[in-house]
C-alpha cells in the first residue's frame with residue numbers, strides 16, 4: 220500500500236488547475252448505459268473510482284475508451300447493447316456509486332440484479348430512498364441474499380416522488396431511471412447540488428427532458444430513446460475547496476483555475492471569516508495568507524448551498540492551528556469524525572461528542588504517522604501535514620487516490636514537500 224510523506228513548513232505559491240468532479244463523472248459514466256450511441260465525456264478526472272466504474276461498465280457491455288483529447292483527458296463510453304444486467308457484490312461493495320447502474324439497467328432492459336452496497340466508514344449509508352424511488356416508477360423490487368432483483372417488464376412509468384429528506388445519490392438515481400419512463404415524473408425535496416445540474420444538462424443533451432435541476436423540484440418528461448453527445452464534466456468543487464483550505468493552512472498565494480468560486484461560496488466565506496484573503500476570479504479563486512494566525516470559526520455541514528460535508532475534515536485540519544475554539548457540526552453523515560483522533564496524533568486538541576467536534580487551536584502540530592480512514596479524511600491529514608514540523612506519513616493512501624488526481628504533483632508544483640512512498644499493489648476494500 221502506498222503512503223504519502225509530507226515535510227511541513229513550506230508556503231504554497233503558484234497555480235493549481237482543478238480537475239473535473241469525481242462525483243459528477245461517475246454518474247455521467249453511468250448515464251452512458253441509457254443509450255446505444257457513444258457518450259463522450261471531456262474534462263474527465265483520472266481516478267481510481269472512474270477506472271473502477273469503467274471495469275464494471277465494461278462487464279455490462281460498455282466499450283470504455285479513455286484517451287487524451289484536444290482539451291485534456293476524455294472518456295468515450297459506448298454501450299451498443301447491455302450484455303449483462305448483473306452487478307456483483309465484489310464490484311458494488313468497493314464503490315457505492317456503482318449501485319446507480321440499477322436504475323439505468325431496469326430502464327433499458329426491464330430487469331437487473333445488483334448487489335446492495337453495504338455500509339462504509341462514514342456511516343450505514345442505506346439505499347432505501349433509491350429503492351423507494353425505483354418502486355414508485357413501477358419497478359418490482361425483491362431483496363435476496365444481499366442482492367436487489369428488479370423487474371419492470373412493461374417499462375417504467377412516471378410518478379410523483381417526494382423524498383423524506385435530501386439525498387444526492389437517490390435524486391440522481393431517480394433521474395437516471397425516469398428519463399426513459401413513460402410519462403411525467405416529479406421529484407420533490409430533490410438535492411440541489413451542482414452535480415445534479417451537471418447530470419441534468421448532460422441528459423438533456425442526450426435528448427432527455429429534465430427541468431428544474433438545481434431546485435428542490437425536478438420535472439422529468441420521459442422519452443423513448445436517448446442519443447449520444449459530448450459533455451464536459453463540471454469542475455470538482457471539493458478538490459477546489461480542498462486546495463483553498465490547503466493554501467489558507469500553509470500560507471502563501473495560490474490561484475485555483477478551471478473552477479468556479481460560486482460553487483464553494485459557503486467555504487470561501489468561512490475562510491474569509493477566519494482571516495485569509497479570498498479573491499474570486501473569472502476562472503476560479505485566489506487564496507492568500509501572510510503569516511497572521513487564523514481565527515477559530517464555527518462550521519455546520521449542510522446540503523448545497525450549505526457547507527459541504529466533503530470539506531469538513533479539511534476545515535477541521537485548518538482549525539487545529541486557529542486562535543480559539545471552533546465548533547464543527549456534521550449533519551449529513553453519522554460517523555464522519557474519524558479523522559479527529561488521527562489529527563490528535565499530530566498534536567491537535569479535539570473533543571468529539573456525537574455530531575459535534577470542538578477544536579481548540581494549538582500553537583503547533585508535529586509530524587507523525589497517521590492513517591487515512593476515508594477519502595476526504597485522508598486529504599485533511601495531508602493538509603495538517605503541510606504545516607506540522609518534521610515529517611507526516613499518511614497511510615492507506617488508496618482512499619486519497621479514489622478522489623484526488625495527481626495530488627502530490629499539484630501541491631508539489633506550489634512548493635509543498637510531498638512525496639509518495641510506493642508500497643505493494645494490493646488494492647484493499649474501498650468505501651464512500
Ligand code: UD1
Pocket residue numbers: 242243245316342343344345346347348349350385386387388389528529551552553651
Ligand atoms: C454523495 C457524494 C458524497 C457526499 C454526499 C453528500 C457521490 C458519489 N458521493 O453521497 O461525496 O458526501 O453526496 O453531499 O456523489 N441516505 C439514506 N437513504 C438513502 C440514501 C441516503 O438514509 O437511500 C442518507 C445517507 O446515509 C446520508 C444522507 O442520506 O446520511 C445523505 O446521503 P446522500 O446525499 O445520498 O449521499 P451520497 O449520494 O451517498
